[in-house]
Amino acid sequence: MKQTWKLGAVRLTFQCLGITIKTLNTSPTASVATDDPMTTRRDQSALRAAVARHEWFHTIDLGDGIVTPGRDRSDEKLARLRLPERLDGRSVLDVGAWDGFFSFAAERRGAKNVLATDSWAWRHMGGRACFDLAHRALDSAVAAREIDVMELTPEDPGAFDVVLFLGVLYHLRHPLLALERIASVTRELLVLETHVDMLFARRPAIALYPGNELNQDPSNFSGPNPPALIAMLRIVGFKRAEVVWRDSIARRLGRAARNLLRTGADPWASLQQGRVVVHAWK
Numbered sequence: 001m002k003q004t005w006k007l008g009a010v011r012l013t014f015q016c017l018g019i020t021i022k023t024l025n026t027s028p029t030a031s032v033a034t035d036d037p038m039t040t041r042r043d044q045s046a047l048r049a050a051v052a053r054h055e056w057f058h059t060i061d062l063g064d065g066i067v068t069p070g071r072d073r074s075d076e077k078l079a080r081l082r083l084p085e086r087l088d089g090r091s092v093l094d095v096g097a098w099d100g101f102f103s104f105a106a107e108r109r110g111a112k113n114v115l116a117t118d119s120w121a122w123r124h125m126g127g128r129a130c131f132d133l134a135h136r137a138l139d140s141a142v143a144a145r146e147i148d149v150m151e152l153t154p155e156d157p158g159a160f161d162v163v164l165f166l167g168v169l170y171h172l173r174h175p176l177l178a179l180e181r182i183a184s185v186t187r188e189l190l191v192l193e194t195h196v197d198m199l200f201a202r203r204p205a206i207a208l209y210p211g212n213e214l215n216q217d218p219s220n221f222s223g224p225n226p227p228a229l230i231a232m233l234r235i236v237g238f239k240r241a242e243v244v245w246r247d248s249i250a251r252r253l254g255r256a257a258r259n260l261l262r263t264g265a266d267p268w269a270s271l272q273q274g275r276v277v278v279h280a281w282k
């Protein structure tokens, strides 16, 4: 049996054999632990309404049938990462976390200390509101800081056992320098998910997008092929790097056809593009 009272800025939760004191989340969406079905229903509808007020990138299951309506197929992406099933005792840094799906996933897998960082989306895309809302709804202990990838150093925020760098590299003007920063804060394993191009070239090669050549998005700057990714990771100090997932030729054909219909993009160029997941070890 659990009973909850609100006292000013503090929420007291009395349980059978002990007392837990938690700071009260002042948001109208904060869920209040109670056995009263009416209160629970009110909390759920308040959370549902708050979720509906935001534009989401990630699809996050907040429990009780409430799932954030993100355009990203976050669960499918998670399966591709080949992330260890358990991360107990490991520290995890999620660079470019946005709504935080992968930070919360690392926490669920037992990571002891998870830090979510972002810059662009938290500065320009409605701030951190979605991350904060999911964080409260999940009662998460993930820490969050606005840090640009170029500002990461071993002193601040420090080194982490596992670093997630997902869907960010091609947005950066200085990808090799960014990977150098990432290497400096990785103690063990980097999980890198990214766009690739030049897939028909065997030697390391990088395509550059000075305009909106890639997906009509001027914030996309470059697409290395897998040998170039591996080479860059070796240059910045990883001992070993390996592609652990790549998208199939069928997916790439589908994408090339869609791009042709939507934007008239050259199918031969589209066919050389895809996504990969790379694991790199220190």
Ligand SMILES: C[S@@+](CC[C@H](N)C(=O)[O-])C[C@H]1O[C@@H](n2cnc3c(N)ncnc32)[C@H](O)[C@@H]1O
Residues within 6 Å of the ligand: 072, 095, 096, 097, 098, 117, 118, 119, 120, 121, 122, 147, 148, 149, 150, 165, 166, 167, 168, 171, 172
């Ligand atoms: C395509 S989203 C990927 C989000 C998430 N990592 C995922 O894989 O679902 C790109 C993310 O990179 C972030 N980003 C872009 N430039 C950045 C930078 N210089 N430093 C840190 N994050 C950056 C954006 O704000 C955004 O959250």
